Every structure is written in structure tokens, then in C-alpha cells.
Amino acid sequence: MTRGHTDPTRTDDVEGRPDGSAHAGPEVWDANARAWTRAVREQRIASRAAGTDATLLTTLTRLAPGRLLDAGCGxxxxxxxxxQHMPNCWALGIDGAPALIVAARAADPNGCYHLLTYDALAAQDWRADPVLAERLADPVDVVVFNYALFDRDIRPTLRAARALLAPGGAVVIQTLPPCASGAEGWRTEEFTEFGEASWVPMTWYARSRAAWESALADAGLVSRTEQAPTPDALSLLLVAQAM
Incomplete structure (x- = not known):
């Protein structure tokens, strides 16, 4: 999903998620869809206004894709x-949360948004959907994940993304900057800064920079360019291409 930088609570449980927490999968995002949509559209996420949205758009404009897949489109x-920025770019959004796809279609009736989980993407279940099969019949120039990779094992999703790329295409990932210590593990997001009482807390997996590179390599991708993280960085931005 398209997410933003907040201040998640650290947990030290590297082997498993904290007890009682909800994983950042389709179910929790479906439950949070209304509150999330308001937070995005009412510009309640400070880091996005401070630059992460603009940084991503600048990168995508530089890459100038003719065809783009927004994986986890929210x-x-x-x-x-x-x-608005690239009117000649054909773009398709997929997300596993039904309520977010409903919100996307309502705001943009002429856009292309489809319900598809990452598991279904990796299993190529989309080939059984005539509409999706037609829209993904040709490779894409960019697959973008904007704060949308929260699982501990992201390798199947990255492999699926690579398989969709045209020659010379790129996978673009914007995510939270790796913690200074490089420690990995589950974190809990409470969404407290957004001022809504109806959020369902969720867990997501924080990984080191080395772990990002390892996952990309396992998928046959290598990071060619990046926005280098700094002590006050709002995000880590990776642009990876096939090896």
C-alpha cells in the first residue's frame, strides 16, 4: 500500500510478530481503509508533505516509463x-485490500485499479482474470512499491515484479530508512499521529540496508541508483534493475 513515515514502536521479537498484533496484510489495510484514505487526502502525513511524495515523483519522471505498475496502490x-506529471504514462494499480480499491476507483473512475494480493501476483493468478491478463500482456517499464513491502519475506513479490519488467525496466522501492543500528525485526504501527480513533494497529518487518540488497539480489535485481539515507532521512529510495 502507499504508506507514509510515522514513528513505529520497536519490538525485539525478530523471530515472530508481537502477540496480539495484526500483520500489515490486506485484512488490516481493509479495516483501516477509510481512516487511511482520509489521512492521505487530507495531507495528515507530515513526511509526505515534507518531501517523500515529491521525491518519488521526481524519480519516476526521470525514468519516464511508458507503462507502470503501482504495486500496493492503496x-x-x-x-x-x-x-498530472506524466500524462503519456499508462499506469495500473493493484492492491489486496478491497476497500482501498473501491476508494481508488471512486476518486478516479477512468483509472485502472484491480484487486490483487502479492501472493496472487507471485502465483500469477492474474493470468486467469481476462481484464488483468490483457492489461499485463505487455511488460512494464517500472514496478513501484511506495511504502508497500511489509512482509518478512519479500522475495516472491520482488521476483514477480522482475518477471513483469521490459528489458531495461526498473523496480522502484520507497521505504522507511534502515535504522542506524542495522537491526532487523518486527515493528508495531499504532497510527497515533493521525488523530483517528478507529485505527487497527499493525506490524511490519524492518530490515537493514544489507537485507534490502540481499532480497533484491535473490530476485535477480541490483540497485543501480538510490537516494542515500542520511541521519534525518525521511525515506530510502532504491531503483533496481535486472542483473
């Missing part, structure tokens, strides 16, 4: 923004 803000 309520669809990126595809709407791309229409």
Missing part, C-alpha cells in the same frame, strides 16, 4: 499524480 494517489 487509495490511488500515485496514479492520479502521475496523470
Amino acid at each position: 487509495e490511488g494517489w500515485l496514479i492520479r499524480a502521475l496523470r
